[in-house]
Each structure stands twice: as C-alpha cells, then as structure tokens.
Amino acid sequence: MSAPASGLAQIGKSVVVKGELSGSEDLYVDGQVEGSIALKANSLTVGPNGQVKASVDAKGVVVQGKLEGNIQASDRVELRKSAIVTGDISTQRISIEEGAYLKGKVDIHRAEVK
Amino acid sequence: MKLFRGSSGSETVREQASQKLTRRSSGLGELSRTWESADVLCILDLGSTSATNIRFFTEKGHRIYSEDLLTASTDPELLMKDEQGNAVLDSRKFLADNLVYPAAHFDAVLCWNLPDYLDESLVKPVVGRLWSVLKPGGMLLAFFHTRDAGPDSPCHRFHIVGGDTLEMKKIVLRREARRGPTGAVHTAIDGFQLQRVFNNRHIENLFRDFASIKFFLARDNIREVLVVR
Numbered sequence: 001m002s003a004p005a006s007g008l009a010q011i012g013k014s015v016v017v018k019g020e021l022s023g024s025e026d027l028y029v030d031g032q033v034e035g036s037i038a039l040k041a042n043s044l045t046v047g048p049n050g051q052v053k054a055s056v057d058a059k060g061v062v063v064q065g066k067l068e069g070n071i072q073a074s075d076r077v078e079l080r081k082s083a084i085v086t087g088d089i090s091t092q093r094i095s096i097e098e099g100a101y102l103k104g105k106v107d108i109h110r111a112e113v114k
Numbered sequence: 115m116k117l118f119r120g121s122s123g124s125e126t127v128r129e130q131a132s133q134k135l136t137r138r139s140s141g142l143g144e145l146s147r148t149w150e151s152a153d154v155l156c157i158l159d160l161g162s163t164s165a166t167n168i169r170f171f172t173e174k175g176h177r178i179y180s181e182d183l184l185t186a187s188t189d190p191e192l193l194m195k196d197e198q199g200n201a202v203l204d205s206r207k208f209l210a211d212n213l214v215y216p217a218a219h220f221d222a223v224l225c226w227n228l229p230d231y232l233d234e235s236l237v238k239p240v241v242g243r244l245w246s247v248l249k250p251g252g253m254l255l256a257f258f259h260t261r262d263a264g265p266d267s268p269c270h271r272f273h274i275v276g277g278d279t280l281e282m283k284k285i286v287l288r289r290e291a292r293r294g295p296t297g298a299v300h301t302a303i304d305g306f307q308l309q310r311v312f313n314n315r316h317i318e319n320l321f322r323d324f325a326s327i328k329f330f331l332a333r334d335n336i337r338e339v340l341v342v343r
Binding site: 079094095096098100101102103104105106107108 | 162163169172173177180181182185186212
C-alpha cells in the first residue's frame with residue numbers, strides 16, 4: 001500500500017467530514033467523507049481505511065479503500081486490489097488491480113486533440 | 115526428494131493465482147458479432163471486475179457496466195432463516211441492492227459461470243432480473259459445468275483477449291479478513307464452490323422466459339449457453 005507523501009493534505013482515519021470539499025492541492029483521505037469532493041486540477045487518494053460517500057471530480061483518483069459515488073477524473077483512475085467502488089466512472093485512463101471490486105458504469109473519454 | 119520440499123501454503127496460493135488458461139469460446143465468438151457490427155452497445159459484465167474487459171469494450175466505443183454478483187452474494191447481511199430455520203440468502207434484499215437498472219437497458223450480459231457458483235436461492239431471481247434488464251433481442255452468455263469435478267471445478271475470472279478467446283484465472287481462496295461490498299468485514303471467504311451441475315433440461319427451464327437458447331459443448335466439460343431475450 002502506498003503511504004501518503006509528506007506535505008500532502010490529509011484526512012486521517014479518525015476524522016469524519018460531511019459537506020463539500022474543494023481545493024487546489026492533492027488530498028489523501030483515510031477517514032470518512034460524505035458529500036462531494038472537487039479537486040479539479042489535483043488528485044484524490046482514498047487510503048486503505050478511507051470511506052468516501054461522495055461524488056468526486058478530480059484530475060486523478062486512486063482508491064485503496066471504499067468509495068461510494070460517481071467519479072469524474074480528467075486524467076486517470078486507479079483501483080488498487082483492496083478498492084471497493086460503487087458508482088459510475090468517467091475518465092481518460094483507468095487501471096484496475098485484480099481483486100478490486102467495482103459496481104458501476106465505466107466511460108472512457110478520449111483526450112481532446114489540441 | 116523434490117516432493118517433500120513442498121512450498122508453503124501461501125506460495126501455493128500465489129502459484130495458483132498466477133495460473134492463466136486460455137480457451138476458445140464459441141459462444142463468445144457468436145456474441146462478438148454483435149459488438150463488431152453495432153454502433154454503441156450497453157454491456158453488463160457480471161464476473162470479477164476486469165480491466166481487460168473494460169478496455170476491450172470501451173476501445174470499441176461501447177458502454178460497459180461491471181457488477182461482480184458472486185462477491186456481492188457473500189455479503190453477510192443477506193443471511194436469513196427460512197421457515198424451517200435453515201440459513202438462506204435473502205433474494206429480495208439481494209435484488210434491492212444489486213442489478214438495479216432500468217428495464218430493457220442492456221444489449222448483452224456476460225454471465226460467465228455465475229449460475230454454477232451462485233447460491234441456490236439467488237439463481238432464479240437473478241435470471242428473472244436479467245431477463246427484465248435485457249433488451250428484446252439482447253443476448254446473454256453463460257457457462258455451465260457438465261460434471262462436478264470437485265476441486266477441478268475452480269471458479270474463474272474471465273478476461274476477453276480476442277473475438278472468441280478468453281483468458282481464465284482461477285479465483286483463489288481469500289483467507290484474510292476483508293471488507294465486503296457493504297463494508298461489513300468478512301472473516302474469511304472460502305473461495306467459491308460449484309453449487310450444482312445443471313443438465314440441459316435444467317438450463318432450458320432456467321431460461322424458459324427467453325426467446326431462444328443455443329448450446330455449445332466445449333472439450334473442457336463446459337457447456338456454453340447463449341440465450342436471446
């Protein structure tokens with residue numbers, strides 16, 4: 001399991017957040033979040049203890065724990081083997097480790113040609 | 115002697131997990147004509163979540179939905195007692211939590227070997243729900259064992275690697291505690307065991323509401339079934 005990098009914004013495993021979360025830096029969630037998460041140009045990592053019940057809009061999303069809600073990622077989504085995801089995923093690239101659980105639709109959108 | 119230099123249990127499990135088998139599937143070959151010719155299809159994959167399958171379909175421009183029903187059926191919250199006090203799975207709760215889609219939503223459903231390993235109480239309700247979420251003319255592919263080969267009937271995850279070619283990987287025992295789809299902790303999932311062996315008549319009965327059924331008998335004691343709603 002990858003540990004959060006130092007200097008990264010973190011929600012620890014004993015923390016519970018309800019509401020709208022938005023920011024302009026990468027976020028590591030190992031606690032509970034309920035609501036919505038918007039990190040347009042940054043990445044969200046749901047740690048192994050993380051339990052997120054929210055719609056997620058981010059550049060990249062890595063899931064090691066549990067995420068319930070739709071994921072909109074402008075770049076990529078990674079589901080690690082311990083991931084449990086219930087919701088639709090819309091992204092450019094996706095990687096799924098064997099053992100990950102996904103219940104939902106996957107929509108891969110192509111990068112816009114400049 | 116080499117025989118007595120046995121590897122540890124965890125090594126054996128890892129070895130088994132890494133074993134990949136490739137098999138040709140006539141049913142998949144026939145079904146693949148659908149996704150080679152049509153515009154945008156809605157496909158439901160009921161096997162273990164497979165990045166290979168997701169890539170396969172999304173690269174063709176189709177919409178893929180993934181729902182691992184076998185894993186979902188291990189949710190301890192589904193356990194209830196029937197009138198005789200026997201432990202059974204609550205099929206109503208299962209269908210309230212799973213396979214929740216609008217009617218006639220899918221062009222194709224990949225059932226793989228789900229009916230062989232799914233608990234008895236869930237098989238008919240699940241097939242009934244699949245009928246309703248399939249479009250008229252939509253197709254469903256399922257695999258059935260032709261005999262109970264005991265430990266030689268492992269449950270596999272299926273990855274589509276070609277028009278009629280599958281890569282199969284054995285789903286190994288999970289002995290570690292793991293959170294199930296609802297977040298409940300499963301102390302142990304002892305793998306998936308073959309629940310029964312359907313004969314042709316059982317299969318025809320199971321899919322009796324469908325418009326047509328086609329059997330393909332493979333060499334590896336698997337009967338492939340392609341049904342059309």
